[in-house]
Amino acid sequence: MPTAPETGGIVTIDTAALVENWRTLGARHGAPTAAVVKADAYGLGADLVVPALAAAGCRHFFVAHLAEALAIRARLPRAWLAVLNGPLPGTEAEFAEHEILPVLNSLDDLARWSALAHARGQALPAILHLDTGMARLGLPPRETRTLLAEPERLAGIPLHYVMTHLAAAEHRESPLNQTQRARFAERAAAFPGIPTSFANSSGIFLGPAFRSALARPGIALYGGNPTPDLPNPMRPVVRLHARVLQIREIPPGTPVGYEATWRARRETRIATACVGYADGWPRALSNRGAAFFDGTALPLVGRVSMDLVTFDATDCPGLAANDWLELIGPQMPIDTLATLAGTNAYEILTSLGPRYTRQVRTQA
Numbered sequence: 001m002p003t004a005p006e007t008g009g010i011v012t013i014d015t016a017a018l019v020e021n022w023r024t025l026g027a028r029h030g031a032p033t034a035a036v037v038k039a040d041a042y043g044l045g046a047d048l049v050v051p052a053l054a055a056a057g058c059r060h061f062f063v064a065h066l067a068e069a070l071a072i073r074a075r076l077p078r079a080w081l082a083v084l085n086g087p088l089p090g091t092e093a094e095f096a097e098h099e100i101l102p103v104l105n106s107l108d109d110l111a112r113w114s115a116l117a118h119a120r121g122q123a124l125p126a127i128l129h130l131d132t133g134m135a136r137l138g139l140p141p142r143e144t145r146t147l148l149a150e151p152e153r154l155a156g157i158p159l160h161y162v163m164t165h166l167a168a169a170e171h172r173e174s175p176l177n178q179t180q181r182a183r184f185a186e187r188a189a190a191f192p193g194i195p196t197s198f199a200n201s202s203g204i205f206l207g208p209a210f211r212s213a214l215a216r217p218g219i220a221l222y223g224g225n226p227t228p229d230l231p232n233p234m235r236p237v238v239r240l241h242a243r244v245l246q247i248r249e250i251p252p253g254t255p256v257g258y259e260a261t262w263r264a265r266r267e268t269r270i271a272t273a274c275v276g277y278a279d280g281w282p283r284a285l286s287n288r289g290a291a292f293f294d295g296t297a298l299p300l301v302g303r304v305s306m307d308l309v310t311f312d313a314t315d316c317p318g319l320a321a322n323d324w325l326e327l328i329g330p331q332m333p334i335d336t337l338a339t340l341a342g343t344n345a346y347e348i349l350t351s352l353g354p355r356y357t358r359q360v361r362t363q364a
């Protein structure tokens, strides 16, 4: 069991499983595979995740913000780092200074990056993002046509990759997958000799037609199921334990928690644990979730509070104050938890709060 006297919740990262997941994804992709480590490696802690993947041979890392890239750059001076959200106006020089690749999402991004290359008299590499059906980021079709008509806009910008992003890859049957594949094949062909970057986690499982020179998985590295209609092919990476602060016996009829949404029907033992919605433990789990101790389920009763949560421990007489309850782990996978909370594994992981102690799991 974890030990950390100052903490109410412990996130444990299995870096061996993380590395194995990266290798599994690479084997499925059959081509180079990056790691998406935005949002502090989906809440797990980029300072734990990035060195582990780099040591295993991962050479490409994507984040969303420049600040995230700079934090990694400070630890890995040579890593290939790309910023998905692109260069905010005024940040271009900092990208160049730290050799961080911007993903160029518009002709405007491209113009500012090209202007900097011109001003420095230096080729400045980048990644070009084409929107093929998500209408979120990337050059819309009209801007792509403009660029192809005026290729001098790319002067001074060696492109490492032309990329696009799938909108519905986790839904294998969605016709959008084939639409985006066809559009990307056609538009990327207009940039001859430039490698492509296509699939996210779920896209890797759509088959060889979705292969590219660089896949960009995120959630599956961290144990999320990239094939929601099939058993999870990934190994779990994250565990979350919460400390029990107090245990009390209450008589039948006693209300528990804010707004008295739950009442004991029998003599009940209530265990109050040290995690709440401020830690990213979803309030939507009120009267729905569960914790586990020694294989026994403890139903979550009452509302989730900001810093606390209450469980019915009546069937778990061995539980005592300062024991650790499993909130995420073999008995409660992140996808199951997400379904209970009415969200997805991405939101569960990226909500894991800053008050947790994060530690690497060293033994099986």
Ligand SMILES: *Cc1c(COP(=O)(O)O)cnc(C)c1O
Pocket: 036, 084, 165, 199, 200, 201, 202, 216, 217, 218, 219, 220
């Ligand atoms: C977040 C993101 C990814 C990773 O997606 P997963 O579904 O987590 O594998 C890949 N590409 C882009 C552009 C993204 O924004």
